[in-house]
Amino acid sequence: MSTTIEHETGAPHHAEPHAAGHVSYLKDGYSIWSWLFTVDHKRIGILYLIMLTLFFAVGGALAGLVRLNLITPSGMILENDQYNKTFTAHGVVMLFLFLIPSIPGVFGNFFVPIMVGAKDMAFPKLNIASWYVWMLGAGFAVLALLTGGLDTGWTLYPPYSTRSSHGNVVTGVFGVFITGFSSIMTGLNIIVTIHRMRAPGMTWGRLPLFCWAMYATSLIQLLATPVLAIALLLLMIESASNALGVPVGIFDPALDGDPVLFQHLFWFYSHPAVYIMILPGMGVVSELLTCFSRKNIFGYTAVAWSSVGIAIVGFLVWAHHMFVAGISYYAALLFSLLSMFVAVPSAIKVFNWVSTLYRGAISFQAPMIFGLGFIVLFTIGGLTGLYLATLGSDIHLHDTYFIVAHFHFVMVGGMVLAYLGAVHYWWPKMFGVMYSDFWSRIGAVLIITGYTLTFMPQFWLGYHGMPRRYPNYPAQFQFLNVMSTAGYTVQLAGFLLIHTYLILSFFTGKKAGPNPWAATGLEWAPTESPPITHNFDTTPRVVAGPYEYSLNLTQTGEKADVR
Amino acid sequence: MILQTTMLPPQASEIAWHVDNLIWFISAVCGITGLGVYGALLYFCIVYRRKVPNQLGYAPTPRILGSHKMELAWTVIPLVLFLGFFAWGAWIYNMCFHEPPDAPEIYIVGKQWMWKIQYPEGQRVILGQNSLDYSKTVGGEGYFEGVMVLPVNRPVKIITTSEDVIHDFGIPAFRQKIDVVPGRYTSTWYLPTKTGTYDVFCDQYCGTNHSLMVGKVVVVDGDTYTKWLAGTWSPDGGQGHGNRNAVDGSMAHQGRQLFMKLNCIQCHNTQNPRAPVLEEIFGTRRQFKDGTSVIADDEYLRESIRKPRAKVREGWEAIMPHFGTDKVSPEDLNKVVAYIKSLKKGDTPVRTEDWVPPVGAPTEERPQGKSSEGGGPK
Numbered sequence: 001m002s003t004t005i006e007h008e009t010g011a012p013h014h015a016e017p018h019a020a021g022h023v024s025y026l027k028d029g030y031s032i033w034s035w036l037f038t039v040d041h042k043r044i045g046i047l048y049l050i051m052l053t054l055f056f057a058v059g060g061a062l063a064g065l066v067r068l069n070l071i072t073p074s075g076m077i078l079e080n081d082q083y084n085k086t087f088t089a090h091g092v093v094m095l096f097l098f099l100i101p102s103i104p105g106v107f108g109n110f111f112v113p114i115m116v117g118a119k120d121m122a123f124p125k126l127n128i129a130s131w132y133v134w135m136l137g138a139g140f141a142v143l144a145l146l147t148g149g150l151d152t153g154w155t156l157y158p159p160y161s162t163r164s165s166h167g168n169v170v171t172g173v174f175g176v177f178i179t180g181f182s183s184i185m186t187g188l189n190i191i192v193t194i195h196r197m198r199a200p201g202m203t204w205g206r207l208p209l210f211c212w213a214m215y216a217t218s219l220i221q222l223l224a225t226p227v228l229a230i231a232l233l234l235l236m237i238e239s240a241s242n243a244l245g246v247p248v249g250i251f252d253p254a255l256d257g258d259p260v261l262f263q264h265l266f267w268f269y270s271h272p273a274v275y276i277m278i279l280p281g282m283g284v285v286s287e288l289l290t291c292f293s294r295k296n297i298f299g300y301t302a303v304a305w306s307s308v309g310i311a312i313v314g315f316l317v318w319a320h321h322m323f324v325a326g327i328s329y330y331a332a333l334l335f336s337l338l339s340m341f342v343a344v345p346s347a348i349k350v351f352n353w354v355s356t357l358y359r360g361a362i363s364f365q366a367p368m369i370f371g372l373g374f375i376v377l378f379t380i381g382g383l384t385g386l387y388l389a390t391l392g393s394d395i396h397l398h399d400t401y402f403i404v405a406h407f408h409f410v411m412v413g414g415m416v417l418a419y420l421g422a423v424h425y426w427w428p429k430m431f432g433v434m435y436s437d438f439w440s441r442i443g444a445v446l447i448i449t450g451y452t453l454t455f456m457p458q459f460w461l462g463y464h465g466m467p468r469r470y471p472n473y474p475a476q477f478q479f480l481n482v483m484s485t486a487g488y489t490v491q492l493a494g495f496l497l498i499h500t501y502l503i504l505s506f507f508t509g510k511k512a513g514p515n516p517w518a519a520t521g522l523e524w525a526p527t528e529s530p531p532i533t534h535n536f537d538t539t540p541r542v543v544a545g546p547y548e549y550s551l552n553l554t555q556t557g558e559k560a561d562v563r
Numbered sequence: 564m565i566l567q568t569t570m571l572p573p574q575a576s577e578i579a580w581h582v583d584n585l586i587w588f589i590s591a592v593c594g595i596t597g598l599g600v601y602g603a604l605l606y607f608c609i610v611y612r613r614k615v616p617n618q619l620g621y622a623p624t625p626r627i628l629g630s631h632k633m634e635l636a637w638t639v640i641p642l643v644l645f646l647g648f649f650a651w652g653a654w655i656y657n658m659c660f661h662e663p664p665d666a667p668e669i670y671i672v673g674k675q676w677m678w679k680i681q682y683p684e685g686q687r688v689i690l691g692q693n694s695l696d697y698s699k700t701v702g703g704e705g706y707f708e709g710v711m712v713l714p715v716n717r718p719v720k721i722i723t724t725s726e727d728v729i730h731d732f733g734i735p736a737f738r739q740k741i742d743v744v745p746g747r748y749t750s751t752w753y754l755p756t757k758t759g760t761y762d763v764f765c766d767q768y769c770g771t772n773h774s775l776m777v778g779k780v781v782v783v784d785g786d787t788y789t790k791w792l793a794g795t796w797s798p799d800g801g802q803g804h805g806n807r808n809a810v811d812g813s814m815a816h817q818g819r820q821l822f823m824k825l826n827c828i829q830c831h832n833t834q835n836p837r838a839p840v841l842e843e844i845f846g847t848r849r850q851f852k853d854g855t856s857v858i859a860d861d862e863y864l865r866e867s868i869r870k871p872r873a874k875v876r877e878g879w880e881a882i883m884p885h886f887g888t889d890k891v892s893p894e895d896l897n898k899v900v901a902y903i904k905s906l907k908k909g910d911t912p913v914r915t916e917d918w919v920p921p922v923g924a925p926t927e928e929r930p931q932g933k934s935s936e937g938g939g940p941k
Contacts, residue, residue, distance in 0.1 A: 080771050080772060080773075080774065080775075081771050084768075084770070084771065084773075151770070151771070152768075153768045155768075157728075157729055157767075157768070159727070159728050159729070159745060160728040160729065160768070160769060160770060163727070163728065164675065164727065164728055164769075164770050165770070252745075253744075253745045253746025253747070254745065254746070254888065258746070259729060259744060259745065259746070260744065260747075293611070293624075294622050294624045295624050295627065296626055296627060296628055297629075298627060298628075298629050298630075299628075299629035299630070299633075299634050300628065300629065301629070302629065302634045323656075324731065324740055324741055324742050325729075325742045325744070326741075326742050326744045326747050326749045329656075329657075329660055332656060333653055333656075336649055336652060336653060336656075337646075337649055340642070340645035340646055340648065340649050341642070341645075343641070343645055344638060344641055344642050344645065347637065347638075347641045348634065348637060348638055350600060351600075351633075351637040352629070352634075354600055354603050354604050354607070355629075355633070357604070357607035357608065357611060358607055358611070358627065359611055359624060359625050359627065360607070360611045360624055361611065361612075361613050361614075361622035361623075361624050362607070362608055362611050362612050362613055363612070363613040364608075364612070372604065372608070375600075375604060376601065376604070379597055379600055379601075380597070383593040383596065383597055384593075386589055386593060386645065386648055387586065387589055389645075389648075389649075390585065390589065390648045390649060390651070390652030391649075391652035391653050391655065391656035392581065392582055392585045392651060392652035392653070392654070392655030392656055393582060393585050393586050393589065393652060393655075394652070395578075395582065395655075395656065395659060395738065395739055395740060396582050396586075396735070396738035396739065396740070398740060398766070399731060399733070399740065399766040399767060400735075400766065463572065463586070464572045464735060465572060465733070465735020465736075465762065465764065467733070467764045467765070467766045467774075468766075468768070469768040469773060469774075470773065470774035471774055472774050472775075473774065474762060474777075548626075549624060550623070550624045550625060550626035550627075551626060
């Protein structure tokens with residue numbers, strides 16, 4: 001852990017200032033081509049940010065349609081088919097076009113190279129290629145959704161998806177298939193960057209926990225995504241061959257296929273994909289809590305290795321999505337047992353985060369409110385996962401609103417809060433301006449309240465047995481559904497507020513110094529905000545761990561609070 | 564209406580009692596843990612808040628790096644608790660898999676978007692929302708095609724399969740659900756403990772009218788159940804559709820008719836057998852040509868009809884055609900299997916030589932194997 005890895009290959013040291021690389025990355029070329037053909041990891045991060053914001057808005061609007069429809073038991077605004085296509089579109093957009101690429105795409109790209117002290121990613125051209133591949137996949141997915149939609153649910157279970165569905169299954173699935181390659185490219189780039197491009201003195205033991213989390217995430221992306229590709233390819237073959245009238249049976253039992261095989265392949269990716277979504281968020285929260293409580297992280301090694309532990313054990317629990325799907329009794333026992341083991345590293349993280357606050361000097365700026373909100377909501381999401389990993393209770397709760405609430409607490413309460421925390425934490429570094437302190441705190445509180453109000457009633461609905469994916473429902477479920485929709489409107493207000501003050505910050509925000517939060521990480525070391533194209537004037541020399549707040553010491557050995 | 568969901572859901576089966584105990588146990592443990600975490604979080608946030616509001620930058624804090632003892636404690640203690648959940652949950656799951664040996668078997672066939680339920684005594688009902696004007700009825704005073712009736716305090720086994728896509732048969736009041744998978748048979752069992760009317764939901768997304776694949780199960784006392792099976796009582800006093808069926812014999816009896824109609828009798832007979840006689844084969848060990856053997860269970864009987872060439876009996880030729888879903892629906896298959904299971908010694912019907920195949924029987928030429936001149940057991 002303490003050996004210093006010295007190599008200059010990855011992060012070349014420029015003795016002579018290089019004029020082109022020494023202006024703010026935002027001012028290094030203004031033409032549209034300077035953005036579209038950029039290989040600068042920071043600009044690529046911004047490209048991701050723009051598209052992700054757009055897709056999040058689309059996914060959020062679709063969620064609004066779903067919630068509106070569920071205000072009345074008979075379905076307020078949508079026909080059954082429209083509803084089915086709406087919730088499928090919500091799932092596909094939010095998962096494949098927002099959650100999976102969100103933090104890796106924006107903050108992984110933007111900050112991992114700076115945080116390890118490198119000039120750029122290991123493979124800058126692969127990096128921009130990953131954005132284009134993702135856009136291509138997103139294009140197919142959006143095309144499928146706009147020209148008839150998918151009515152399969154994001155899980156795409158055959159034989160429904162290959163036989164009965166009357167949507168654009170092949171086009172939509174092809175889109176998702178393509179986005180997978182982008183995910184692999186980003187993962188590969190981050191792994192190599194962290195291995196090969198660390199600045200002198202940036203040992204593994206001094207690596208920020210965000211980089212550890214991104215490293216674990218990238219491992220999963222690299223190893224699991226190919227299995228999704230296999231599953232989707234087989235699904236496309238079956239769907240297309242059905243449509244062409246020469247059916248090839250892979251998953252459809254009427255053609256001697258096995259529908260449960262698809263579920264195995266699908267969840268072999270999609271369960272680890274849950275960790276692709278949440279691990280980066282966990283990394284962000286470690287950065288936020290230490291900075292705003294001015295403390296070293298409690299148990300650095302435990303937090304770092306629990307990320308890797310989640311990544312590894314996360315591969316061994318996929319069939320807990322299938323306890324009632326007709327898998328064998330012994331398989332169910334094994335997967336339930338293994339699922340208990342994957343719960344432990346998450347618990348370790350929560351305990352370490354809370355202990356980090358002990359005897360700190362805590363301030364409550366918006367990033368910290370998001371970070372604390374993450375702990376509160378993620379704890380609920382994590383604990384309710386135990387009901388579902390336990391066989392006896394999963395039988396009742398499976399496929400009900402309990403599941404919906406559980407994964408929204410993890411994905412939305414966890415990941416989206418971490419994403420917003422990251423946006424607020426790094427905004428001054430990315431754009432050099434500060435947003436309104438007051439309104440950002442209001443926004444954070446609104447969103448956390450909205451989430452809780454939206455998804456808490458759904459646990460109770462699920463315990464009462466309301467199934468997922470119902471456009472209409474027995475009348476006794478109405479009260480809780482109305483409450484849930486009310487929560488959505490509170491969230492919506494929060495998001496509109498956030499977008500307003502963030503956009504306003506470009507025009508009226510006061511200049512952020514190089515290190516407005518007095519943080520210790522290497523990403524605050526560049527003397528300017530926003531950073532110059534080459535990130536650093538000279539290759540930084542790392543002399544300290546990432547969270548020496550109690551010593552007031554940045555990783556390059558300067559005082560953290562000198563602004 | 565509000566009270567119905569703010570109160571606890573009805574608990575109407577043996578398993579429901581066990582599941583609820585487990586759920587409340589997990590809730591208690593997680594509740595205490597969660598409140599502990601939140602308590603600590605709140606306490607730290609108040610006590611250790613920055614004394615000068617909004618001031619960033621240096622503030623003296625102790626340099627605490629961690630504690631191996633605490634890490635060990637909060638690794639081991641949660642793991643032990645989680646393993647406790649696992650063991651309790653596995654115990655209940657095990658219970659769902661092992662029905663009492665004398666439980667009667669009720670077959671459930673899922674189809675977009677209805678449930679077809681067959682009782683061994685021959686009664687059958689269809690559950691499903693009237694899809695024509697669902698918007699007026701769903702969720703309100705629902706109009707159901709039929710109602711599933713179950714006896715209180717008597718175990719029943721349910722065996723499910725699907726004709727098209729994956730469905731899931733779930734009864735929240737029983738805290739049980741099971742995926743209904745095409746090409747597979749899945750089973751569980753219920754021991755209803757409280758009379759009343761409860762919801763049946765399709766829990767696995769199955770297309771446009773997924774939310775209309777719902778119905779009611781009525782749990783009644785033993786006498787009423789007997790009357791219902793005989794077709795002399797219905798849950799709504801005989802007003803509803805299909806709630807009071809005249810019963811045309813038991814499932815085994817209906818299977819016997821199919822056995823004749825499908826011409827099974829042409830080969831599986833005692834006078835001039837070209838295929839094994841099926842009397843009392845259920846539960847016996849069957850020897851195959853490739854040297855393997857299995858105990859004849861439901862799965863084996865179904866496979867021997869759907870794919871007869873998969874396992875060929877020692878001493879017989881593979882001359883039987885496949886009976887796919889186009890010739891024998893899943894429901895009819897259940898009837899034929901029920902008949903074969905019920906066949907006692909000497910019960911096989913007598914075959915007459917000048918038998919005219921009835922309308923609808925398979926018409927294609929039977930493959931004339933080597934054993935066409937009566938290849939009985941060697």
